[in-house]
Each structure stands twice: as C-alpha cells, then as structure tokens.
Amino acid sequence: MRKMSQLKRILDKGDLAVTAECGPPKGADPEAIFKKAELLRGKVDAINVTDNQTATVRMSSLAACGLLISAGLDPVLQVVVRDRNRIALQSDILGASAMGIRNVLCLSGDHQSFGNQPQTMGVFDLDSIQLIQVVKTMRDEGTIWGGEPLTKSPELFIGAVANPFADPLEFRPVRLAKKIRAGADFIQTQCVYNLDRFEEWMNMARERGLTEQVNILAGVTPLKSSGMARYMKNNVSGIDIPDKFIKRMEEIPKNRQRETGINICVDTIQRLKEIQGIRGFHIMAIEWEEAVGEIVERAGLLPRPSFDQD
Amino acid sequence: MITAEQKPIDEIREMIAPYKRILALGCGSCVAECAAGGEKETAMLASTLRMAAKIDGRDILIHEKTVDRQCVKDFILPLDDIIDQYDAVLSLGCGAGVQAVAEMFPAAPIIPALNTEFIGETRDQGYWVENCVGCGDCMLYDFGGICPLTRCSKHLLNGPCGGSRDGKCEVDPEVPCAWQLIIERLSKFNALDRLENIYQPKDWSMKQGLGPRNIIREDQQR
Amino acid sequence: MNEKHKQKLALFYCERTPKSSEQDKQSLEQKYGKSIRLFPIPCGGRIEPLQILRALEEFADAAYIIACPKGKCRYFEGNLRAKKRVQRAQEIIKSIGLEGERLGIVMNEHAKSLARQAEEIMRSISHLCPSPVLSPHR
Numbered sequence: 001m002r003k004m005s006q007l008k009r010i011l012d013k014g015d016l017a018v019t020a021e022c023g024p025p026k027g028a029d030p031e032a033i034f035k036k037a038e039l040l041r042g043k044v045d046a047i048n049v050t051d052n053q054t055a056t057v058r059m060s061s062l063a064a065c066g067l068l069i070s071a072g073l074d075p076v077l078q079v080v081v082r083d084r085n086r087i088a089l090q091s092d093i094l095g096a097s098a099m100g101i102r103n104v105l106c107l108s109g110d111h112q113s114f115g116n117q118p119q120t121m122g123v124f125d126l127d128s129i130q131l132i133q134v135v136k137t138m139r140d141e142g143t144i145w146g147g148e149p150l151t152k153s154p155e156l157f158i159g160a161v162a163n164p165f166a167d168p169l170e171f172r173p174v175r176l177a178k179k180i181r182a183g184a185d186f187i188q189t190q191c192v193y194n195l196d197r198f199e200e201w202m203n204m205a206r207e208r209g210l211t212e213q214v215n216i217l218a219g220v221t222p223l224k225s226s227g228m229a230r231y232m233k234n235n236v237s238g239i240d241i242p243d244k245f246i247k248r249m250e251e252i253p254k255n256r257q258r259e260t261g262i263n264i265c266v267d268t269i270q271r272l273k274e275i276q277g278i279r280g281f282h283i284m285a286i287e288w289e290e291a292v293g294e295i296v297e298r299a300g301l302l303p304r305p306s307f308d309q310d
Numbered sequence: 311m312i313t314a315e316q317k318p319i320d321e322i323r324e325m326i327a328p329y330k331r332i333l334a335l336g337c338g339s340c341v342a343e344c345a346a347g348g349e350k351e352t353a354m355l356a357s358t359l360r361m362a363a364k365i366d367g368r369d370i371l372i373h374e375k376t377v378d379r380q381c382v383k384d385f386i387l388p389l390d391d392i393i394d395q396y397d398a399v400l401s402l403g404c405g406a407g408v409q410a411v412a413e414m415f416p417a418a419p420i421i422p423a424l425n426t427e428f429i430g431e432t433r434d435q436g437y438w439v440e441n442c443v444g445c446g447d448c449m450l451y452d453f454g455g456i457c458p459l460t461r462c463s464k465h466l467l468n469g470p471c472g473g474s475r476d477g478k479c480e481v482d483p484e485v486p487c488a489w490q491l492i493i494e495r496l497s498k499f500n501a502l503d504r505l506e507n508i509y510q511p512k513d514w515s516m517k518q519g520l521g522p523r524n525i526i527r528e529d530q531q532r
Numbered sequence: 533m534n535e536k537h538k539q540k541l542a543l544f545y546c547e548r549t550p551k552s553s554e555q556d557k558q559s560l561e562q563k564y565g566k567s568i569r570l571f572p573i574p575c576g577g578r579i580e581p582l583q584i585l586r587a588l589e590e591f592a593d594a595a596y597i598i599a600c601p602k603g604k605c606r607y608f609e610g611n612l613r614a615k616k617r618v619q620r621a622q623e624i625i626k627s628i629g630l631e632g633e634r635l636g637i638v639m640n641e642h643a644k645s646l647a648r649q650a651e652e653i654m655r656s657i658s659h660l661c662p663s664p665v666l667s668p669h670r
Contacts, residue, residue, distance in 0.1 A: 082464070086511065108471040111463050111481045122464065129468040130511045145511065163472035171470070171493050171505075178468060178508055190472060237475040319627045350582055354624065357585045362628040364589075365664045 005102035005157040006074040007046040010280075010305060011186065011215045016273070017280030018301050019076060019188065019217060020044045020292045022068075024059035033059070033067045039289040041073060043296045045304055046103055048076040048188070048282070052083060055115025062092055062101075069100045076159065077101050080109025085125040086134065090144050093135055097154030105159040105188065106131040129175075129182045132160055136183025160184040162216070164201035165194065165240040173204040180214045187214055188282040191221035193264075194240040195271055202275055211277030218272045219282045222291050223261035226250040262291055262298070269299040311340040311431070312404045313438045314347060314424040316355065322400070323362060325421045329398035330369060334359075334423075335389075335411065336376035337403040344438050347402030347424055349376040355402065355423060372400075380407025386414050393418055446516030446523070452504060454495035459512070461488035467509035539657055540666075542587035543650060544571045544579055545598040548606065551645035560647055568650060576600065576637070577610020581621040584635055588625065593663040596653050597637040598646070611639060631660060 010017045020040050025032035040047055047068060051061040065075035077096050079089065096104065106129075112122040126134065134145045135158050142153040160179040164172060176187070192198045198218070205211055223229045223241075226249035233241040245264060252260045265283075272278050281301070285291045296302055316322075326332055334356040342348025356372045363370040373396070377385050380403035389411075393399070398419045401408045405426040412420040428440035443460045449467075450457060459465040463481045470489030473480030477490040496502045545552055557570050569591070573579060576599025587595040597618060599611040615637055622632040634657075638649060 108464055108466065108473075110473070113481050124464045124466065125514065126511050127464070127466040127468050128471075129508060133508065134511075161472065166470070166472045167474050167477060167487070168470075168490060168493055174506060175468075175470070178506065182508055237473045237480045319624075350580065354582050354585055357582065357589045358624055358628060361585075361589050361625075361630070361665045364666075365629060 004155075005046070007076070007103055007186070008157040010045050015305070016278075016301065017046075017215070017217060018044045018296060018304065019046045019048055019280070019282045020289070021048045021050060021282070021284040021286070022064075022289065023050050023053060023286065024061065024064040026056070026058050028059065030067050033064050034071060036289045037068055037071050037073055040292055041071075042304060042306075043293045043302070044283070045280075046074045046076050048078055048105060051078040051080045051107070051109065052115070053110065055082065055110050055112045055117065057116060062096060062099075065096065065101045066099045074103070075101055076103035076105050078105045078107060079131065080107050081124055081126050081128055081131055082109035082112060082122050085123055086145060089126065089131060090134060090138065093138055093154050093156065094150070097156055102155060103157045103159060104135060105161065106135065106184075107161055128160065129178055132158055132179060132182040132184050140183075157185050158183055159186045159188060161190065162187045163190040163238045164192075164198050165190055166238040169197075169201070170204075172201060173208055173210065176205055176210055176214075177208060180210060184214055186279075187216045189216065189219045190238050191219040191284055192268060192272065193245055194242050195268070197240060198272075199275060202277055206277050215279040216277055217280040217282045218269075218275075218278050219284055220265050220268050220272075220295075221284045221286065222265040222288065222295060223249055223257075224288055225254070225257045225261070226252075258291075262295055265291075265295050266298045269295070269301075311343050311429070311438075312406070312426060313344045313428055313430050313440075314341050314404050314426045315344075316346055316351070316402075317423060317425055319358065319362070322355075322421070322423055323359065326359065326370075326398065326400060329419070331371045331396045332359075332373070332398050332400050333389075333393065333396040334372055334374045334400045335380065335402060336374065337378075337380040337401075337407050338376055339379045339381075341402060341404055341407075341424060342376075343432060345436075347404075349374075352376055352402050355400075359400075380404075381410045383410065383414065386411055389415070444517065445512070445514075446519075447513060449509075452507075452509070453492045454499060454501070456488060456492045456495055458488050458492065461486075461491070467512060538567050539593045539654065539660065540566065540591060541568050541650075541654060541657065542571065542584070542592035542595040543568060543598065543653065544573050544576075544583070544596070545646055545649070546576045546600055546611075546640075547572055547574055548600055549598050549640060549646050549649065550643050551647065556646055560650055564650070564654075567654070570646075570650075575605065575607045575610040576614035577605065577607055577612075579614055579617060581617045581624070584618070584621050585624065588630070588634060588663065588665060591666070592634075593660060593666070594634045594636070594653075594657045596635070596657075598649050599637055599639055601639045601641045601643075615639070630663070630665070633657065634660065634663065 022036045049061045049064045061078050065077045068075040108128045112120050138154050143149050162176050229246045229249045232239050283292050334352050336349050336352030337347050352374050356374045360372050379385050393415050400421045400423050402423045408422045429442040430438050430440040433439050445459050462469050463479050474487040479485040479487050584595040599614045605611040618637040622635050626632050
C-alpha cells in the first residue's frame with residue numbers, strides 16, 4: 001500500500017509538480033478510465049478525478065480513483081459537497097484512504113441545476129471549507145467531526161481550489177486564507193489565461209504570506225478551437241479569457257487551431273514559472289487527455305520523477 | 311409572511327370534480343398579502359369555477375367565505391356552524407391553514423387551492439422574494455442581515471464559491487450572489503474581517519427536527 | 533336558431549368619457565335595451581377583475597372597460613392598472629376555455645363619446661357566439 005502521496009513528496013522537495021484531470025465516463029465501463037490513465041502515465045505526478053462535474057451523473061470519483069490505484073497511479077480524489085452529507089463524506093474519506101488514495105480535493109461543486117438531474121436536492125450539508133476542516137480533523141486528530149475517535153486515521157494530502165477570476169476579487173485572498181487555515185496543503189487554481197489578473201491575485205496572496213503556507217498549482221487548459229474559447233468565455237462562470245486569445249484562435253484555420261491552443265498553453269506555463277509562489281501546474285485538458293503529454297514535454301517538465309512503491 | 315400561488319385551474323377542477331357543494335375558504339393574512347388567497351382571490355376563483363362548471367353543464371354550488379387567519383384554531387372554530395352544508399372545503403390558505411382546517415373538521419374533505427412556497431417579504435408591489443428558510447438558529451447578525459442559507463444557492467456559510475460572476479449567482483444571471491451582497495454590506499459597517507472567521511458546520515437538526523417542529527409555551531396556555 | 537343572438541355587453545366606463553352623462557346613459561339604454569348594461573365608474577382603475585368576471589358569470593357575453601388614454605388619467609395610473617387587471621382576467625377566462633375577447637379595455641385615445649365607443653365595441657364582439665356560461669350546449 002502506497003505510504004505517501006507522490007504529489008506531496010515532490011512538493012515537499014521543493015520541485016515543481018504537475019497534475020492533470022481525468023473525467024470518469026457516463027457509464028460503468030472501467031476501460032474508459034484505464035485508457036485515459038495510460039495517456040497520462042509518466043506525464044504527471046497525480047491525476048485528479050472529477051466528482052460528477054457539472055452536476056452530471058458519471059462513474060463515482062471514488063470508484064474511478066480506486067481503478068487508478070489498481071493501475072499503479074496516484075489519483076487525487078475530487079469531492080464535492082453538493083451530493084453527500086457529512087456522514088457520507090467522512091465515510092468516503094475513510095474508504096479512499098483504505099484503498100490507498102492519498103490526495104483529496106475539496107470543492108463546493110456546480111449547482112445541481114446545471115446537470116442532468118436538476119430536480120434533485122442539493123445537499124451542501126458542509127461547504128468546501130468546512131470539509132477541508134473535517135478531513136484535517138480526521139487525519140491529524142484521528143476523530144470524526146464531533147470528536148469520536150477513529151480506529152485508524154486517513155492519510156491524505158488535502159487540496160482546495162481557488163478561483164482568481166471570480167468575483168469579488170478583493171475577497172478572494174481572504175477565502176484562500178480561510179482554506180489554508182482550515183487545513184489545505186495544496187491549491188489548484190481555475191485555468192489561467194489572463195496573466196495580469198492572475199498576477200494581481202498572486203501578489204495579494206503573497207502579501208498575506210499565503211504563498212509560503214500552501215502549495216499553489218496554477219491551472220491551465222489548452223483551447224481546442226475558437227468555438228470552445230468563445231463558449232468558455234461566455235458561458236462558464238469564473239473563466240477569464242482575454243479577447244486577444246480568442247482573436248488568435250479565430251485567425252487560424254480550423255485544422256491548426258489545436259496546435260495554437262497547445263502553443264498558448266505552453267506559453268502560459270512558461271510565464272507562470274516566472275511567478276514567485278507557483279509550485280506547479282494543474283492541466284485540465286477536458287476530453288483531450290492526449291494533449292497533456294505534449295504540453296508537459298514542450299513546457300520542459302519531463303521527465304516526471306518516479307518513486308519506488310513503498 | 312408565507313407566500314403561495316394558486317394551483318393551475320385544471321388541477322383544481324379535477325380535485326373538486328366529485329363534489330357538488332363547496333365552501334371556498336379564503337384567508338386574510340399572508341396569502342391575501344401575496345394576492346393568492348385573500349377575499350378577492352377567493353371570490354375570483356369561485357366565480358371562475360362556477361363559470362367552468364356551467365360551461366360543462368354541471369351543477370355546482372360554491373360559496374365563499376374568508377377568515378382572518380386560517381391557521382389559528384380560534385378563527386376557524388366558527389366555521390362549525392356552516393360546514394355541514396358543504397360536501398368539501400376548497401381552501402385558499404397556505405399549507406398550514408389547509409391542515410388546521412382539516413384537523414378541526416376531519417369529516418370534511420379539504421382541497422388545497424394553492425401551492426405554498428416560501429417565507430419571504432413583499433420587496434415591491436407584485437414582487438415577493440424568499441428570504442428565510444426557518445433554520446431555527448438565526449445567524450443574520452454575522453452576515454449583516456443577509457441570510458446565506460436562503461439567498462446563496464448552495465447555502466454556503468463560508469462563501470462565495472467560484473461561480474460568483476459580476477455579483478450574480480452561477481445558477482441565474484438575475485440572481486444576486488448573496489455573498490457579494492454580504493461582503494458589500496459588511497464592508498459598509500467596517501465589519502468585513504468578521505468573514506475571516508471559519509463558520510462551523512450548521513446544526514441542521516434544528517431545522518429538520520424530530521418529526522414536525524413545535525413550540526410550547528405554558529405561560530401562553532389557558 | 534332563427535333569431536340572431538343579441539350580444540349582451542357589460543360596459544364599465546370612466547366618468548370622464550366624453551358625453552357620458554346620466555342622460556346619455558339613459559338614451560343608450562333605450563337604444564340597445566337588454567343588449568347593454570352600463571356602469572359608470574370614477575376611474576377605469578377602480579375596476580377589479582372580480583367585477584368583470586362576475587359580469588360574465590351572471591349576464592354578459594362580454595364585459596368591456598372604457599378608460600382614459602395614457603397620461604390623461606386623473607388618478608395618474610388608474611388606466612394603466614386597469615389594463616393589467618383586464619389582462620389578468622383574460623388569462624383566467626382563457627384557462628377555462630372562454631375566448632379572451634369576451635373581456636377588453638379601450639383606452640379612449642381619440643376621446644370618442646360613450647355612444648360611439650359603445651357602438652364600436654358592440655360591433656367588435658358581434659362575431660362571438662353566445663357565452664357557454666349563460667347557455668350551455670346540451
């Protein structure tokens with residue numbers, strides 16, 4: 001059984017870490033996960049598995065992470081608070097650790113009205129910050145929320161998300177500070193295109209000393225097409241794509257748009273490397289996992305360190 | 311106040327179909343305020359249903375009566391004198407009123423004419439909006455008088471989430487982000503640092519209760 | 533049916549409608565007989581949807597309101613509120629299968645006399661069949 005999170009190991013050493021995202025299938029076929037996993041093996045340090053993203057029913061993140069463990073990979077279990085109460089959440093945390101999952105990312109989750117079960121009740125028993133606190137309590141104090149002791153504490157590297165592009169900007173560092181105080185060990189940000197705004201946020205975080213207290217991994221997403229760029233800009237809240245990138249994508253013929261998208265992504269990573277306080281990158285190549293390998297290679301992030309299994 | 315809206319007329323017609331002598335019972339309180347079940351609305355619904363029955367060639371008697379408040383036992387007791395004249399009561403009260411009447415007169419079939427919706431305020435003429443979910447443990451002081459449980463779509467206590475955009479909620483661009491409002495309000499009071507506090511998981515047992523919640527006050531009893 | 537059905541109109545009119553004195557009212561009643569029932573009101577805005585619904589329920593094939601044009605209401609907005617109330621009442625009667633045109637409101641833009649308006653409204657509803665509320669098909 002894996003003793004320590006790969007991601008944690010690399011970050012503790014002070015090296016840049018790389019993670020990527022993998023969405024489970026809308027079905028019961030494990031092969032879908034294994035296929036994506038093979039595209040990412042050796043290219044990243046840990047693989048995030050999303051949790052019913054966009055409130056759309058998919059194979060559970062916990063199960064998909066279990067499959068990744070069986071394939072010898074290091075998953076990051078994403079947990080949203082939308083679908084489960086505190087009993088189920090703590091139960092899943094214990095199960096995750098028991099299966100060898102060593103990373104968990106705590107999120108609110110998209111509202112249930114976004115997905116394919118809009119009539120369901122959104123649970124939100126805990127919010128994401130309270131969940132971080134609960135996981136930390138389980139890990140460090142060996143109890144569930146409320147103090148009852150666990151027979152064995154879970155071992156988990158705790159992550160949270162940050163969105164430097166959501167409103168209100170001035171309050172975002174306060175929220176980041178709260179997540180750190182609640183127990184976050186690492187942060188993955190929403191994907192960055194607007195470097196000016198991102199730097200502004202990083203400056204505010206640095207001023208508060210937060211960049212020293214937590215590992216910030218900057219999120220990046222390669223644009224597949226001009227249509228995708230425009231869709232994301234207009235329809236997805238919390239994503240800020242400056243017009244110059246849309247223009248650039250639109251000016252390229254369709255068959256070369258993917259290449260341009262990857263170029264922009266690699267450029268962004270290179271610029272992010274210069275920002276003090278960035279400890280790594282989280283590549284969200286939605287339904288385009290093949291691109292991750294190329295991005296990582298061209299950004300000079302290969303080879304990824306490997307560790308012997310303990 | 312409690313708000314409600316009239317059920318679609320077809321649904322009401324279907325429910326009253328088996329009955330010939332109906333008492334349309336209005337309520338002068340909350341549902342009158344939101345123009346759903348007051349004296350006027352009761353008269354309008356009764357007239358509409360009588361016309362519908364005539365169109366169908368059906369014989370039906372619908373009388374109208376409005377009490378001050380359907381959810382108070384003492385206000386509905388006097389109905390005892392007249393209730394036997396009818397074979398059903400069409401109540402335009404909120405769910406509380408409908409059930410109070412049903413409890414008082416268990417022999418009379420009772421039909422709800424309204425769908426009860428939320429606790430809210432009359433923010434403007436013809437505009438009612440939810441602002442309380444009855445959590446049983448009010449935290450309005452902490453949040454500058456803006457309830458995050460009601461007005462944040464994810465009822466976060468440590469918001470905002472990443473979906474707040476231009477001060478609006480991700481679920482609907484017309485819905486203000488409650489956390490944006492809270493931050494602005496607390497900033498005005500110079501109390502924004504209150505939000506550095508991590509608010510703890512809510513005790514939902516105060517909202518869910520063990521069975522229907524109740525309040526007992528002996529000093530108020532006879 | 534040999535005799536052409538005579539429409540019965542309930543007409544509520546703002547007191548400020550030109551040539552709508554008591555005398556004018558009486559001569560109209562003489563002219564139209566049972567076909568028209570006239571109800572003077574202090575302002576178009578005083579009409580409740582209930583009144584026009586009850587008119588349809590009890591005796592009228594159609595119920596109309598004459599209100600003052602935009603900007604001319606002596607109570608400022610009474611005429612606009614009347615319009616909204618009539619719209620609401622129209623939604624209600626449509627929901628039970630009656631034609632929306634059985635109800636209506638005229639914002640007397642050209643300051644026509646009561647008699648003139650009455651004539652025009654009677655013409656505009658002449659195509660309506662007898663109200664099924666008053667004479668249900670057997």
